Every structure is written in C-alpha cells, then in structure tokens.
Amino acid sequence: MTTAIDIGALEDIPRQAARLVKTHFGCIAVFRTAEDKVFALDDACPHKGGPLSNGIQHGEQVTCPLHNWVFDLNTGQAQGADEGAVRTYPVRVEAGRILLDRAALAPQVAAE
Amino acid sequence: MAMKLVVIGAGMASGRAMEHLLEANDEIYDITLFGAEPRGNYNRIMLSPVLSGEKQFEEIVTHDADWYESHGVTCRFGELVTGIDRMRKVVISEKGETPYDKLLIATGSSPFIIPVPGRDLDGVLAYRDLGDVNRMIGYAERPGAKAVVIGGGLLGLEAAAGLSMRGMEVTVVHLMGHLMERQLDASAGYLLQRELENRGIRVLCGANTKEIVGEGKVEAVHLEDGTVLAADMVVMAVGIRPNFGLAQAAGLKYNRGLLVNDEMKTDDPEVFAIGECVEHAGSCYGLVAPLYDMARVAARNMLGFHERFEPVEISTKLKVTGVDLFSAGDFAEGGGREEIVYRDATQGIYKRLVIRDNRIIGVVMYGDTSDGAWFLQKLKDKEDISEIRDVLIFGPGFAAGADADPMAAVAALPDEAEICGCNGVSKGTIIAAIEAGATSLDAVKAVTKASTSCGTCAGLTEQVVALTLGDDFVLPQAAGMCKCTDHSHDDVRRMIVAQALKSIPAVMQAMGWKSSGGCASCRPALNYYLLCAWPDDYRDHGQSRFINERVHANIQKDGTYSVVPRMWGGITTPQELRAIADAAEKFNVPTVKVTGGQRIDLLGVRKEDLPAIWSDLNDAGMVSGHAYAKGLRTVKTCVGSEHCRFGTQDSTGLGIKLEKALWGAWSPHKFKLAVSGCPRNCAEATCKDFGVVCVDSGYQLHVGGAAGMDVRQTDLLAQVETEEEAIEYCAAFYQLYRENAQYLHRPYKWIAKVGLDWVKARVVEDADSRKALADRFFHAQRIFQKDPWAARVAGTDSHEYRPLADLTQVAAE
Numbered sequence: 001m002t003t004a005i006d007i008g009a010l011e012d013i014p015r016q017a018a019r020l021v022k023t024h025f026g027c028i029a030v031f032r033t034a035e036d037k038v039f040a041l042d043d044a045c046p047h048k049g050g051p052l053s054n055g056i057q058h059g060e061q062v063t064c065p066l067h068n069w070v071f072d073l074n075t076g077q078a079q080g081a082d083e084g085a086v087r088t089y090p091v092r093v094e095a096g097r098i099l100l101d102r103a104a105l106a107p108q109v110a111a112e
Numbered sequence: 113m114a115m116k117l118v119v120i121g122a123g124m125a126s127g128r129a130m131e132h133l134l135e136a137n138d139e140i141y142d143i144t145l146f147g148a149e150p151r152g153n154y155n156r157i158m159l160s161p162v163l164s165g166e167k168q169f170e171e172i173v174t175h176d177a178d179w180y181e182s183h184g185v186t187c188r189f190g191e192l193v194t195g196i197d198r199m200r201k202v203v204i205s206e207k208g209e210t211p212y213d214k215l216l217i218a219t220g221s222s223p224f225i226i227p228v229p230g231r232d233l234d235g236v237l238a239y240r241d242l243g244d245v246n247r248m249i250g251y252a253e254r255p256g257a258k259a260v261v262i263g264g265g266l267l268g269l270e271a272a273a274g275l276s277m278r279g280m281e282v283t284v285v286h287l288m289g290h291l292m293e294r295q296l297d298a299s300a301g302y303l304l305q306r307e308l309e310n311r312g313i314r315v316l317c318g319a320n321t322k323e324i325v326g327e328g329k330v331e332a333v334h335l336e337d338g339t340v341l342a343a344d345m346v347v348m349a350v351g352i353r354p355n356f357g358l359a360q361a362a363g364l365k366y367n368r369g370l371l372v373n374d375e376m377k378t379d380d381p382e383v384f385a386i387g388e389c390v391e392h393a394g395s396c397y398g399l400v401a402p403l404y405d406m407a408r409v410a411a412r413n414m415l416g417f418h419e420r421f422e423p424v425e426i427s428t429k430l431k432v433t434g435v436d437l438f439s440a441g442d443f444a445e446g447g448g449r450e451e452i453v454y455r456d457a458t459q460g461i462y463k464r465l466v467i468r469d470n471r472i473i474g475v476v477m478y479g480d481t482s483d484g485a486w487f488l489q490k491l492k493d494k495e496d497i498s499e500i501r502d503v504l505i506f507g508p509g510f511a512a513g514a515d516a517d518p519m520a521a522v523a524a525l526p527d528e529a530e531i532c533g534c535n536g537v538s539k540g541t542i543i544a545a546i547e548a549g550a551t552s553l554d555a556v557k558a559v560t561k562a563s564t565s566c567g568t569c570a571g572l573t574e575q576v577v578a579l580t581l582g583d584d585f586v587l588p589q590a591a592g593m594c595k596c597t598d599h600s601h602d603d604v605r606r607m608i609v610a611q612a613l614k615s616i617p618a619v620m621q622a623m624g625w626k627s628s629g630g631c632a633s634c635r636p637a638l639n640y641y642l643l644c645a646w647p648d649d650y651r652d653h654g655q656s657r658f659i660n661e662r663v664h665a666n667i668q669k670d671g672t673y674s675v676v677p678r679m680w681g682g683i684t685t686p687q688e689l690r691a692i693a694d695a696a697e698k699f700n701v702p703t704v705k706v707t708g709g710q711r712i713d714l715l716g717v718r719k720e721d722l723p724a725i726w727s728d729l730n731d732a733g734m735v736s737g738h739a740y741a742k743g744l745r746t747v748k749t750c751v752g753s754e755h756c757r758f759g760t761q762d763s764t765g766l767g768i769k770l771e772k773a774l775w776g777a778w779s780p781h782k783f784k785l786a787v788s789g790c791p792r793n794c795a796e797a798t799c800k801d802f803g804v805v806c807v808d809s810g811y812q813l814h815v816g817g818a819a820g821m822d823v824r825q826t827d828l829l830a831q832v833e834t835e836e837e838a839i840e841y842c843a844a845f846y847q848l849y850r851e852n853a854q855y856l857h858r859p860y861k862w863i864a865k866v867g868l869d870w871v872k873a874r875v876v877e878d879a880d881s882r883k884a885l886a887d888r889f890f891h892a893q894r895i896f897q898k899d900p901w902a903a904r905v906a907g908t909d910s911h912e913y914r915p916l917a918d919l920t921q922v923a924a925e
C-alpha cells in the first residue's frame with residue numbers, strides 16, 4: 001500500500017518559495033526552505049484565513065502576508081504573542097521527489 | 113583449509129576491510145581482489161592534491177605490491193567483474209570464473225552525468241579516479257586552455273582549484289544559489305565564493321547548463337540564460353550514484369543503493385557489501401568516515417563476531433589549500449532552534465552553531481576551523497552546553513572552566529587586547545579615553561575610532577565602556593534595522609556601497625548579522641538597497657519581497673488580487689476602456705472601481721488568472737500600474753491648458769512625460785506625483801511626494817507632501833522654465849531619495865531627517881550633481897523599466913501562479 005503521494009519534484013519549488021497542492025478539503029501549502037527542507041501546512045492562517053503560501057519565508061518560519069503573524073513550519077504554531085496553529089502534514093523528499101502523506105487527503109477530524 | 117573470499121572493487125572501503133580482516137587473522141580467508149582500475153587500492157580522497165600538483169600519485173597509494181604479497185592477496189587489477197552466480201557461488205570476469213565462499217561487494221559509485229546535449233563530446237570528463245585526473249592534467253598542459261566545471265560542490269570546487277593551480281582559466285557553473293549548499297549555509301558559501309574569485313576562478317551560481325557544443329570535441333558551454341562559456345574541457349561534478357548494477361543483476365535486493373542490514377549483509381547471507389554502493393537504513397553515503405565504520409563492521413562479522421553499524425555524525429572539509437571550512441550536523445534554521453553566530457568581517461571568519469534543547473546539533477565554520485573538532489565532539493556527545501553557552505562560540509580556550517558571564521571574560525582581557533581590529537584600538541586605549549573624560553559610548557567612539565569602521569566590535573567596545581564606567585553607563589537605544597542586526601539602515605546602505613557588497617548573504621556576513629537568514633523585515637530592505645546600489649550586477653531576489661511585489665498585484669483580504677493597469681497621466685481611450693470591460697467580464701471580476709489615483713482597479717481576481725488577464729490587458733497596450741509597488745504609483749494631472757480656461761501649461765502632457773520617465777523604478781517607499789495646470793491645483797500637487805504647479809513663467813517643483821497617515825503640505829524645491837528641466841529635477845530628486853532614504857520612509861520623512869537644504873544643495877544648486885543623479889537614474893531605468901506583467905505572461909516565475917499538484921482528482925482514503 002502506498003502511504004505517500006508524489007506531488008512533484010523538489011526543483012519545482014524555488015528555494016524559500018511555496019506552492020499549492022489542491023485537495024478536496026482545501027489547499028495545502030508546500031514550502032521549500034533555503035536549505036532544501038520541505039514542509040506542508042494548510043494554506044489558511046488561523047487569524048483571518050491569510051494564504052500562508054504567499055508569505056515571506058525566513059529560516060523555518062513564514063510570515064503571513066495579511067497581518068504578519070509568524071508561524072513555525074515544523075509545528076504550525078504561531079510565534080510570539082499570537083496564539084493559534086495551522087495543521088501540518090508529513091512530507092518528505094526522496095530522490096528529488098516530494099512525497100506527501102496520504103493523510104492529507106483525509107478530512108480533518110477533531111484533534112484527539 | 114582457508115575459505116575463499118572474493119572482494120569486488122579495490123577502493124577505499126575494501127582496502128580498510130581487508131586490513132581489519134588480515135590484522136585479526138590471516139589464516140581464515142584466502143582473498144582474491146578484483147579492481148576495474150588498472151591499479152590497487154589508493155586514497156581516492158587525495159586525488160585533488162595530485163590534480164593540483166601538490167602530491168604525486170605514489171604518495172597516496174595505501175596498499176602496494178609488497179603489502180598484497182605479504183598478506184597473500186591475489187590481485188586481479190584491470191579486470192572488470194561482469195557477473196555473479198549465487199547458485200554456483202562464482203564471480204564471472206573477462207578471464208573466467210572465480211569461486212567464492214564469501215563475497216564482499218565494494219564497487220563504490222559512479223559519477224552522475226547530466227543529460228544535456230553534447231555530454232558525449234570529447235573533453236567532457238568526470239572526476240572519480242586517477243584516469244580522470246591524468247586526462248585533466250593533459251588538457252591543463254595545453255597553453256591557454258579553458259575549463260568549465262559543472263557543479264559547485266565539494267568535488268567540483270576541488271577540481272576547479274586544482275585546474276586553476278595548473279594554470280587553466282576556470283569557470284564554475286553551479287545550479288544552486290550558493291556554493292556547497294549541502295554543507296554550507298549562504299553566509300559561508302559567500303565567503304568561499306569570494307575566496308575562489310580572488311584566486312581568479314570565475315563562479316556562476318544559479319546557473320543552469322543548457323548544452324555543451326562543439327565539433328566532435330568540446331568548444332563551449334551554453335547556459336539557459338544565454339551566457340556562452342568558451343571551453344576546451346568540461347568537468348561534470350554534479351553528484352554520484354551508487355554503483356550496484358552487478359548486484360542488481362544477481363538478484364540482490366536494492367533500493368537507491370544495494371540494501372544491507374546492520375551487519376553489512378545483503379539479503380544473501382554469504383554476500384556482504386560496504387561503501388558508497390550500499391544503502392543502510394535509508395541512507396547512502398558519500399564520505400569515507402562512515403564507510404570505514406562499515407568496513408570494520410563487515411570484517412568483524414566475517415570473522416564471526418556480531419557487530420552493528422551505527423551511523424555517526426560526519427563532518428566535511430574542503431581540501432583546497434588555504435581554504436578553511438568545516439561543517440557538520442544539521443544546520444538548517446527552524447523553530448525550537450537557536451543559533452549563535454560569530455563573524456569577524458575583517459578576518460573573513462564566520463562561525464555558526466545551531467542549538468536545540470541546549471545541545472549543539474549543527475556547526476558551520478569558515479576561515480577559522482581550529483575548533484571544529486571540539487564542537488563536533490560536543491555534537492556527537494549531545495553534551496548539554498547551557499553552562500558555557502555565552503562563551504561557547506569562542507571555543508575551548510574560553511569555555512574551559514569558563515565563567516559564564518561574558519562581562520567577566522571582557523574584564524579578564526589584558527589592557528593590550530585588541531578590541532577594534534580595523535582601527536587597532538586596544539582595551540587600554542579605550543580605558544585611557546574614558547579616564548581622560550569621555551563619558552559615553554559615542555564620546556569613546558569619537559576619540560578612539562573604536563568600532564567606527566566595520567562595526568563588528570561594537571558589542572565588545574560597548575562592554576569595555578560599560579565595565580569602565582560602571583553604573584554611570586547607559587546603553588544607547590538600539591537603532592538596528594531589526595532584531596537581526598544592531599546596524600542602522602543608514603550604516604547598512606553605506607557599507608553596501610563602500611565594500612561593494614552585492615548579495616544579501618554578503619551584507620549579512622560583512623555586517624555581522626545575528627541570524628543566518630534574516631527576517632521578513634530586513635530582507636526586503638536589503639533586497640532594495642542592493643537593487644538600488646548595483647542595478648547592473650544585482651539579481652532581484654523575489655523571495656525577499658512582499659507578496660504584492662513578488663506577484664505584481666495587490667493581495668486582498670480573501671487571498672484574491674487586484675489588478676490596476678497604468679493610465680498615463682489619468683488619460684484613457686475608448687479602446688482601453690473596452691478592453692478593461694471585456695477583461696472584467698471574462699474573468700468574473702466582482703468589483704470595478706475608479707481609484708483615488710485616476711485609474712481603474714479590477715478587484716477580486718484569482719491568483720491563477722493573473723497571467724491571463726494581464727495578457728488581455730497587454731494586448732490592448734496596457735502595462736502594470738505598479739499599484740502594489742514601492743516605486744512610482746500614479747501621476748495625477750488636471751486637464752490643463754489644452755481645455756481649461758485657467759490653464760497655463762500642458763499639465764496633462766507633462767504628467768504623461770513624467771510617468772513615462774519614472775515608471776518601473778523601485779524606491780524605498782511608494783512615490784506619487786501630480787501636475788496641476790495652475791495654482792488652483794486641481795490635481796492636488798501640493799500633497800504629493802513630488803508635485804508640479806504650472807505657472808505662467810514655468811513650473812514650480814514641490815516636494816515632500818503626504819496625505820495618508822500624516823497629512824503634509826509640500827515645500828518648494830525650485831522653479832524652472834522648461835519641461836526638460838522639470839523632468840531632470842524630478843529624476844534627480846527621485847534618485848537622491850532612492851539612494852539615501854531608509855526603506856519604508858516616504859520622502860517627507862527622509863527630508864525631515866536630512867533637511868531640505870541638503871536636498872537643494874544636491875538637486876538645485878549644483879548642476880553637475882543634479883545631472884549625475886539624473887544620469888544614474890536613467891541608467892537604472894534602462895534595466896528596470898520593463899513591464900513585469902508582460903514578463904510573467906511570457907513565463908517568468910510561473911511557479912507563483914500554478915498549483916504544484918491537483919489532488920482533487922485523487923480519491924480520498
């Protein structure tokens with residue numbers, strides 16, 4: 001059984017940029033850092049829904065383009081004084097391909 | 113009777129494995145060693161000194177004829193193994209079959225050759241063995257020969273340095289943004305590039321090879337961006353692939369490499385494998401340290417012990433004489449991680465430790481790597497460093513039994529200790545200055561010049577002053593750009609020009625940035641400062657721009673975008689209006705609005721539709737209105753002498769000329785103009801950044817107005833007689849603002865800082881200075897005045913507008 005879906009090549013995302021993956025349950029933003037790490041988060045800021053894929057990336061953080069909340073790409077947690085979190089998805093790179101966990105295609109269930 | 117062990121591959125891993133086996137017991141196995149190369153085991157990693165001429169091949173041989181003979185190893189060098197029959201337990205080579213009881217596969221890896229046209233031409237080489245080195249030396253001996261090295265990683269750079277030492281003209285072409293990106297962060301990559309360039313090696317980063325051309329042999333390399341590099345030889349050093357075809361054909365399990373377990377056994381218990389050809393627990397390796405461990409583990413297990421391979425942290429060094437760099441562990445930035453960065457700009461030293469949960473998890477060092485081993489040990493030991501954190505970066509000298517208080521460390525410095533390297537100021541000099549009456553940091557700086565050059569010693573100087581003055585010392589308010597640096601915007605701009613810093617990592621290194629990659633606040637500012645200082649050389653860094661400037665539209669609260677085409681001077685035509693109407697319908701634009709800037713806004717366009725709607729507007733002759741830009745926004749005009757009964761000059765015409773001259777330029781903040789045809793001022797010119805009020809005798813030029821969060825009336829800059837003068841003054845004023853203002857300061861804020869007289873002295877009173885400013889402006893315009901929409905319609909940054917993947921077609925689990 002495959003647990004991961006090949007969503008494209010690492011090279012398809014420029015360094016420090018992000019691109020979207022569309023799913024039935026909304027868009028997932030896939031980030032590539034300056035050091036070639038890849039992260040996948042919901043493309044909706046918990047503040048007012050800002051598209052995080054459009055933010056400026058620095059280190060392993062992204063600043064929301066609408067009101068500058070900052071999120072940790074590892075945990076999805078808002079940094080500093082802001083409170084909230086974005087859902088993250090397991091994603092990895094193998095042989096230059098980006099593999100997104102199939103969980104991304106399942107509807108979000110209430111957190112345990 | 114001894115068992116028969118056949119070893120395939122006479123490389124670094126097998127050499128080490130045989131040593132372990134034979135040292136322990138040379139009676140158990142009868143070894144036959146096959147090697148495709150016509151020579152025995154040698155120290156492959158020392159090929160680079162052979163290439164550069166610093167060593168002879170004989171010096172890097174690890175096992176010579178005597179060794180094989182005295183240990184009873186049967187050598188079959190220059191003989192390729194072509195098959196393994198595991199049923200009959202024989203290996204097959206040109207000269208027949210050789211039986212084995214145990215087999216050790218150590219076939220290494222093969223260089224990866226990128227599939228560009230021309231890769232088969234004569235003169236395209238890999239860098240893997242002595243044969244390659246000898247071929248390279250052959251080319252280097254031809255007078256005037258040129259080499260292109262594709263790949264700016266460890267191997268490529270060693271090849272480049274070696275060839276350059278042999279007198280070749282060398283260019284390195286590297287796909288990534290900085291050299292050795294797998295081992296170094298951008299700052300260290302920048303220092304390395306500078307060093308190589310100082311040696312005459314040309315380095316092109318972010319460069320993609322399109323093809324290699326030539327008649328039968330290499331003549332040139334063509335890059336994607338159109339650059340043509342003449343070349344007699346091309347070295348491809350872009351990576352390696354585990355070499356396990358033989359094992360694969362023999363039916364052994366493989367993935368990216370030949371699969372082995374912790375005991376270095378393949379899925380056939382009689383067959384062991386080690387080295388670069390294997391994959392262990394999901395990892396393949398390309399450095400010798402782990403391969404040596406594998407060799408030991410395999411040998412021990414062949415002798416009947418049970419030992420397991422456990423990967424440990426490995427560190428990298430580049431073997432180019434005179435270049436000191438070191439990296440180990442995981443040095444990416446990230447949440448939950450802190451970093452300690454030390455930079456000495458004058459000495460070219462950069463050190464960075466990445467810390468998580470009080471433990472070092474990554475190290476990058478450039479320029480001074482003497483403490484590398486010490487840090488690596490702490491990293492391997494997962495040692496808790498919280499006790500010595502403040503002085504950790506200074507290495508064992510400081511940290512051993514150190515007092516955790518950095519002030520105490522400064523207090524302990526002798527009077528002769530140099531504080532400011534640039535200006536040669538010692539601790540004693542600073543204390544003397546204070547005793548002579550300097551009672552503040554600024555006074556000390558003024559008297560001693562400490563920390564007035566590169567500024568990296570500012571912290572130390574401050575500490576000496578604080579120590580000496582005691583309670584009387586009040587730390588000056590930090591005026592740094594952001595939390596990443598204590599340097600002010602002005603200092604940074606000055607240094608960019610004075611030191612010819614031409615990239616974001618270069619600035620961060622030279623000015624001692626405290627974070628490795630900046631933040632959302634300093635990166636856009638640096639990107640702008642560099643763009644302004646080096647219009648010819650600097651390549652805009654889109655990822656350091658706010659989204660609006662990156663995708664050339666204004667983001668809306670719901671994530672859609674607004675599109676505002678230029679309407680020169682507020683003038684439009686029925687055709688343009690029709691095209692706007694058609695586009696609005698075609699793309700279901702929910703709101704069409706007339707803006708306060710005399711033009712039309714299409715609000716609520718989907719990001720994916722942007723290139724298509726721009727294409728339609730382009731077709732009707734319209735370009736981006738830069739309604740999103742820190743750059744020229746609008747030039748409002750009134751109807752002027754053409755129609756109005758009071759108009760004194762053609763205000764509409766001048767407005768259009770100004771807009772055509774200024775559009776497309778980037779500046780610290782947005783820049784708005786207006787031209788009114790008479791002092792009734794219908795175009796509201798006296799609250800603009802630059803406003804023109806036409807009068808009978810000519811044009812009054814006003815500057816520094818605003819009508820946003822602050823409302824400010826303009827001041828009169830000058831009055832001129834002709835349109836040409838008005839345009840030259842405007843360009844000169846804009847350029848002075850562009851070159852001097854702090855990022856995100858509108859002109860009125862900047863003028864409040866420098867004074868209107870200072871501006872007048874450069875733009876009005878000194879004709880040469882005005883002309884030089886205008887010339888610099890128009891020079892930059894030749895580069896920047898391009899419609900960004902047309903470029904994106906043509907494909908620039910297409911990744912911004914298209915999703916990476918659409919999984920709505922894939923069934924959910």
Ligand code: SRM
Pocket residue numbers: 666667668674676705706707708709710711713739745746782784799817818819820821822858
């Ligand atoms: C579209 C427009 C309003 C309109 O419907 O008329 C507009 C819309 C925005 N203005 Fe404005 N301004 C517009 C004319 C003005 C004017 C009037 C003018 O230019 O004559 C002003 C006052 C004059 C001035 O700038 O001094 C104005 C002062 C501001 C300010 C305050 C600037 C300041 O220095 O105080 C901001 C905030 C900023 O730039 O930081 C701002 C920022 C914005 C932004 C870009 C807010 C943002 O960052 O998202 C708005 C984008 C809306 C959108 O989603 O598209 N807008 N804005 C006008 C576009 C003009 C154009 O054709 O380009």
Ligand SMILES: Cc1cc2nc3c(=O)[nH]c(=O)nc-3n(C[C@H](O)[C@H](O)[C@H](O)COP(=O)(O)OP(=O)(O)OC[C@H]3O[C@@H](n4cnc5c(N)ncnc54)[C@H](O)[C@@H]3O)c2cc1C
Pocket residue numbers: 120121122123124125126146147148149156157158159160191192193194218219220221239240241267270355358386387388389397398399400401403429431
């Ligand atoms: C120029 C250069 C510089 C390097 N610098 C460093 C460094 O500074 N630090 C570091 O840690 N590492 C460095 N490396 C990497 C290091 O050399 C390798 O990791 C190491 O050599 C791998 O050892 P191995 O035994 O797996 O393979 P190899 O040493 O490549 O040996 C494999 C041998 O098997 C032979 N072979 C393959 N197939 C067959 C067959 N079918 N029949 C017979 N023989 C066969 C090959 O010809 C080869 O001689 C460098 C490599 C190069 C090329």
Ligand code: SF4
Pocket residue numbers: 750751752753756757758759760763788789790791792793794795
């Ligand atoms: S006020 Fe002046 S400029 Fe405005 S329309 Fe009337 S005359 Fe022309």
Ligand code: FES
Pocket residue numbers: 045046047048049050064065066067068069
């Ligand atoms: S929507 Fe992200 S910060 Fe407001």
